Amino acid sequence: MSRILIRGATIITMESTSPVPPIENGAIAIEGNTLAYAGPLSGLPADFQPDQTIDATGMLALPGxxxxxxxxxxxxxxxxxxxxxxxxxxxxxxxxxxxxxxxxxxxxxxxxxxxxxxxxxxxxxxxxxxxxxxxxxxxxxxxxxxxxxxxxxxxxxxxxxxxxxxxxxxxxxxxxxxxxxxxxxxxxxxxxxxxxxxxxxxxxxxxxxxxxxxxxxxxxxxxxxxxxxxxxxxxxxxxxxxxxxxxxxxxxxxxxxxxxxxxxxxxxxxxxxxxxxxxxxxxxxxxxxxxxxxxxxxxxxxxxxxxxxxxxxxxxxxxxxxxxxxxxxxxxxxxxxxxxxxxxxxxxxxLGLEGQVGRLQAGLRADLILLNTRVPHLCPPHDWYAHLVYAAGAADVDTVIIDGRLVMQNRQVLTVEEEKVYAEVTQRANRLVAAAQK
CATH class of the missing domain: 3.20.20.140 (Metal-dependent hydrolases)
Structure with a gap:
């Protein structure tokens, strides 16, 4: 079972229907496909020994x-x-x-x-x-x-x-x-x-x-x-x-x-x-x-x-x-x-998945994203919730983890051959349009 530690991020847990202060200098511990811990770095269980550590300083961590x-x-x-x-x-x-x-x-x-x-x-x-x-x-x-x-x-x-x-x-x-x-x-x-x-x-x-x-x-x-x-x-x-x-x-x-x-x-x-x-x-x-x-x-x-x-x-x-x-x-x-x-x-x-995903909480599946905040439109950090909705964009997403697996890191998708997808889709779309116009 793989273990991933994400340290240094500001954590947005979405655990409550009402806003709560984000967790500064946080830690997220992932065991296999499950969140083992999400909270202040100071509260990380001492016995958690990661196989991989991600330095998320300057990033926001939130549910996917x-x-x-x-x-x-x-x-x-x-x-x-x-x-x-x-x-x-x-x-x-x-x-x-x-x-x-x-x-x-x-x-x-x-x-x-x-x-x-x-x-x-x-x-x-x-x-x-x-x-x-x-x-x-x-x-x-x-x-x-x-x-x-x-x-x-x-x-x-x-x-x-x-x-x-x-x-x-x-x-x-x-x-x-x-x-x-x-x-x-x-x-x-x-x-x-x-x-x-x-x-x-x-x-x-x-x-x-x-x-x-x-x-x-x-x-x-x-x-x-x-x-x-x-x-x-x-x-x-x-x-x-x-x-x-x-x-x-x-x-x-x-x-x-x-x-x-x-x-x-x-x-x-x-x-x-x-x-x-x-x-x-x-x-x-x-x-x-x-x-x-x-x-x-x-x-x-x-x-x-x-x-x-x-x-x-x-x-x-x-x-x-x-x-x-x-x-x-x-x-x-x-x-x-x-x-x-x-x-x-x-x-x-x-979607009926309330007990599985959507929040960063121990026991739920490890579906989360890291956003780079070192960009002009996310500065100064008055209100991270407002920034995420009114200012952030897709290009700010740096890392994606789904079910405990790194799917994207440093904006590089690890599971998909991008150029092959583009070539296949273009060829197939052209065929469909040609057939519909006959």
Whole structure:
């Protein structure tokens, strides 16, 4: 069992929902894949004998960021179709191109996403897409932690096949990578998955004892469509079909009534807020501050790179905080610590991983990042929480450790051949675009 000691960093533990003073001149002890200690250097157990010591003087140590919602392999479609309404974007551009996706396209697109996320401090992500065995393999090979779900369209000809695939995916991939890979079911949305199909999904989730990852209340069009068909909101419809009887990760939740918020809080639904994607597609601004004050479980996601167009969680944190301030007219809305909490401990809770990651606390898995603070935009150090949300960026991430393994050090990713990924992705993206244009 390897032992790593990180010494000299200023530690941001995220152990509390309220800000606590960072730990100056701290120490983090890692045994295997577990945090053995995180606190002042003076309190480090005397019997801890490391195999490797990392001098983190001048760095911030914090939990790895958790990207609560993405479609990782959509890096292949980055900048392919921009400045379009959501439904036109899906029907006219995205779905026709996706019809030509091959399994290895998913592997390389996901590998590019993993590379981008590692370099920007994300250690765990929730992914919904196709050919998820290949996506899971990419996450394993890159050394990341991932929650994967096969996206299912209930109105599609292969809807039953998607259920069967999902069953097999859970049975073969749940817990792979010493627990780094978890599997959920991925019905796309209420407007693509009718109630009868969703009831099948719920039964399967009960049978397999897994959660569900779904898009909910993303656009006004969705709200109007569900209301016309069923006479209620998407959230109320999900309550009626029994979806919330399982652990649910609900992406977006932009357009909510007070009754919707009550349901989401009471059912302990994990909410993935995707501010930049919602802005770009003009979907609206989710009532995150209202959700947070009501006690909802809220994390942050990037959505796919085709609708963002990057996977940078530092940008998402900043955008989330600023959006709540301008939309509510309240400069105190979603303060920096709350935004950082959503991107770490809150995100872990939304994914059902609260007891594993998201905080720097003894007994949890060792997923953490080190940021270089010797840069102009992080000086002077008045408030590290404010710096992380309002000033820090992806390029400040120096070191990434996932499950106790060094995945990036000195900005060098140790698990991925970058040039090979770039070459593979470029060739495959060109083929997909050519095929879609025929």
């Amino acid at each position: 960021l958790v990207n609560c919602h993405t479609h990782a392999a959509m890096t292949l479609l980055r900048s392919y179709a921009d400045d379009m309404p959501l439904m036109s974007w899906l029907n006219d551009k995205i779905w026709p191109l996706e019809a030509n996706l091959e399994r290895d396209d998913i592997y390389w697109g996901t590998m590019l996403a993993c590379l981008e996320m590692i370099k920007s401090g994300t250690t765990c992500f929730a992914d919904m897409y196709f050919h998820m065995r290949r996506a899971g393999q990419a996450a394993l090979d890159a050394g990341m932690r991932a929650s994967i779900a096969r996206g299912m369209i209930g109105t599609a000809p292969n809807s039953e096949e998607a259920l069967a695939y999902s069953r097999e995916l859970v049975q073969s991939w749940q817990g792979q990578g010493d627990g780094r890979i978890t599997v959920t079911l991925g019905p796309h949305a209420p407007y693509t998955c009718p109630p009868a199909y969703l009831e099948k999904v719920v039964r399967l989730a009960h049978d397999l004892n897994v959660g569900i990852h779904i898009h909910l209340a993303e656009t006004r069009d969705e709200i109007n469509m569900i209301n016309q068909q069923y006479g209620q909101t998407p959230i109320a419809l999900m309550e009626q079909v029994g979806l919330f009887e399982r652990p649910v990760l609900a992406a977006h939740c932009v357009h909510l009534t007070e009754a919707d918020i009550e349901i989401l809080v009471r059912r302990r639904v994990g909410i993935a807020h995707n501010p930049q994607s919602n802005m770009k597609l003009a979907s609206g601004i989710a009532p995150v501050e209202k959700l947070r004050r009501a006690g909802a479980i809220v994390g942050i996601g990037t959505d796919g790179a085709a609708s963002n167009n990057n996977l940078d969680m530092f940008e998402e944190m900043r955008t989330a905080a600023l959006l709540q301030k301008v939309s509510t007219g309240d400069p105190t809305a979603l303060p920096a610590y709350a935004a950082l909490y959503m991107a770490t401990a809150g995100g872990a809770a939304a």
